[in-house]
Every structure is written in C-alpha cells, then in structure tokens.
Amino acid sequence: MNAAKTIMRLALLQLKGSKDKAANLQNASQKIREAVQGHKPRLITLPECFNCPYGTKYFREYAETIPNGESSQTLSKLAKEMGVYIVGGTIPEMGDNDKIYNTCTVWSPEGSLIAKHRKMHLFDIDVKGGIRFKESETLTAGNEFTIIEIDGHKIGIGICYDIRFEEMAKVYRNEGCEMLIYPGAFNMTTGPLHWELLQRSRANDNQLYVVTTSPARDETADYVAYGHSMVVDPWAKVVKSAKEGEETVVVDVDFSLVEQVRQQIPVYSQRRVDLYNTTKK
Numbered sequence: 001m002n003a004a005k006t007i008m009r010l011a012l013l014q015l016k017g018s019k020d021k022a023a024n025l026q027n028a029s030q031k032i033r034e035a036v037q038g039h040k041p042r043l044i045t046l047p048e049c050f051n052c053p054y055g056t057k058y059f060r061e062y063a064e065t066i067p068n069g070e071s072s073q074t075l076s077k078l079a080k081e082m083g084v085y086i087v088g089g090t091i092p093e094m095g096d097n098d099k100i101y102n103t104c105t106v107w108s109p110e111g112s113l114i115a116k117h118r119k120m121h122l123f124d125i126d127v128k129g130g131i132r133f134k135e136s137e138t139l140t141a142g143n144e145f146t147i148i149e150i151d152g153h154k155i156g157i158g159i160c161y162d163i164r165f166e167e168m169a170k171v172y173r174n175e176g177c178e179m180l181i182y183p184g185a186f187n188m189t190t191g192p193l194h195w196e197l198l199q200r201s202r203a204n205d206n207q208l209y210v211v212t213t214s215p216a217r218d219e220t221a222d223y224v225a226y227g228h229s230m231v232v233d234p235w236a237k238v239v240k241s242a243k244e245g246e247e248t249v250v251v252d253v254d255f256s257l258v259e260q261v262r263q264q265i266p267v268y269s270q271r272r273v274d275l276y277n278t279t280k281k
C-alpha cells in the first residue's frame, strides 16, 4: 500500500441534467475535462441520476448495463484520458432478471471499474403537503456495502437516502473509513430541512469527511433538486457548499484532521457498548 498522502483535491460537479441522455453525458464530459484542466483534482464526484431525470417513470427507459452501457463507457474513457478517479454519481442500472438498481460506479485513473454501489435504502416517503416518492415502484435495493481505497484512505459510498441511516455510516466507520461520499438529490421539502443537518450529523457521529453531490436545481423538472453539493469536515464544519445552480466545488481535503478530531474527542473508544449494542434486537 502507498504511504497515505494527507491532502486530496476533490472536485464536486453539480450538473444540470435534462431528459436528453446524450446531452447529459456530453455536459458531464465537458465539465470533467474543465475541472481537470483548471484544478487538477485527484477525485471527481458527480450527482445522483446524472444521465437522466430523477423519477420512477424514467428509470427503466434510461437503464443501462454496467460496465458495458454508454454512461459507464463514457466515464471509463474520461477517467483514463484525464488520469483521475471518478465517483460517477448514479445511473439506473439494468441488472439480472429485469431488476433495476440506482447505482454508483467508481473509476480509476486507468479507466477501470473499481467499485459499484447499489443504493441500499430505497427512497419511499410520503410527507403530507410536501413530497411523495416511491423508488420501490421500479427499483430494487442493493445489499452490499462499498468501500474504495485511494492513496491509502478508505472511502465509503452511499446514495442519497442512504445518508439518513446512521447504522450504515457506522459500519463504514468500523471498517476504517475516513470519508463518506453520497451522490444525492434531495428536494425542496427535505433539502432545506435535512440536507446539511444529515451531512454534519454523519460527519460528527463518525468523525470523518462527508461529501455530497447533487444535480443543479431545475425549477421546470418533475423533481426539483435542492442543489447545495458540499464537503463537511470531521469537526462537522461545512468546508464549502455550492448554491443551487450548475457549479464546480473544489476542496483540498486534509486527512490528518480525521485523526486529530478522533484523538481530541475520543467518543468512539468511549462508547459503552457493554451497555448498548444497537445492532442487537
């Protein structure tokens, strides 16, 4: 294993999507090239459903196999051409037995698929006077945790609604993760209420970086995304946040902060697991 490098530059691409898949891929490609040319990041992150509109009626139509589909091939080629890691947001994945998943692919600078995370918790909610959404109408949940390792740092992957589940983040913490990345598309009901709160909560609970990447807001879309892609540090401070429009957020993450926070406020080793073990019934 490489000696861990302390600083990692991230570029979060908050992209404006549309119903035109070719245009979405073209826009993502252009923004990836611009980010690399302008900022030389080690890792680029894309939004949830970056190649399609977010909505259960669209998932089947836009679904592709991984890694042979055109969205995967586009990201693979770009990662290789630009020599960068890409956490490729999500796309609807056509799996076996006609099952569709909401899936994040991760690409190495050599263009290889190094991980694939299928959203574990499907977004099924009904907020009176706010929003009703039922991903389970068309999607199947994934059953596997996904940890990648870049420059000696373990990073756990989740997708949007997954961020609400502290137990999942704790599993990643137990496995030694120093960062969690969630492509996500909160909305105008839950975004203002919970988007930043959840990121700061997961960062604070687990003393690690939390990174989210949302689509840009489009008031004309069926589902209006909140935007505000952000990076939160292990103190639970917001390091940088996008507004609602199309934007690239560049942050130099300093992994030495993870250990500093864990030493100064050692809650992990102070847990009274002799008294409570929340994984047991």
Ligand SMILES: O=C(O)CCC(=O)C(=O)O
Pocket: 048, 122, 123, 159, 160, 161, 162, 164, 184, 185, 186, 187, 190, 191, 194
């Ligand atoms: O949890 C929320 O409020 C939003 C979740 C969501 O939009 C998603 O899982 O795609």
